[in-house]
Amino acid sequence: MTVITCPECGHRVSDQAAACPQCARPMRQAPTVIVDPYREPVQTIQRTSKKYKGFMLAGVLIFFVGCGMFVENVSTAGARPDPSNIVIAAAGIILFAWARVAAWWNHG
Ligand SMILES: [Zn+2]
Numbered sequence: 001m002t003v004i005t006c007p008e009c010g011h012r013v014s015d016q017a018a019a020c021p022q023c024a025r026p027m028r029q030a031p032t033v034i035v036d037p038y039r040e041p042v043q044t045i046q047r048t049s050k051k052y053k054g055f056m057l058a059g060v061l062i063f064f065v066g067c068g069m070f071v072e073n074v075s076t077a078g079a080r081p082d083p084s085n086i087v088i089a090a091a092g093i094i095l096f097a098w099a100r101v102a103a104w105w106n107h108g
Contacts, residue, residue: 052103059096063089 004015004027011022019026066089073082 049103049107052099052106055099056096056103059092059094059099061092062095063092066090066092 002015003012005011006013006020006022006025006027008020008025009023011020013020013022013027015027017027066085066087070082070085070089073085
């Protein structure tokens with residue numbers, strides 16, 4: 001146990017004390033502990049928004065890759081294209097639509 005000086009009134013206080021007995025200043029709570037109530041939600045919104053933007057971008061990319069593969073497949077296979085290419089393109093659209101709806105749902 002050590003004795004520290006109260007930064008508020010200069011009274012010598014035990015570091016085990018919850019508050020200064022002279023001026024009642026809280027000793028265990030440093031002012032830096034106080035969290036800015038506005039900072040945390042803003043960061044969360046920006047992070048969430050970026051996440052959905054990433055999903056939307058991935059959805060668009062998957063859609064174009066699927067379309068490209070489909071066109072490539074039609075030109076080489078003729079009348080019997082591989083349906084899996086359509087599935088990839090559709091999955092891209094679904095991913096994009098989901099990210100769009102999820103972003104709207106979370107942010108209004
Ligand atoms: Zn004090």
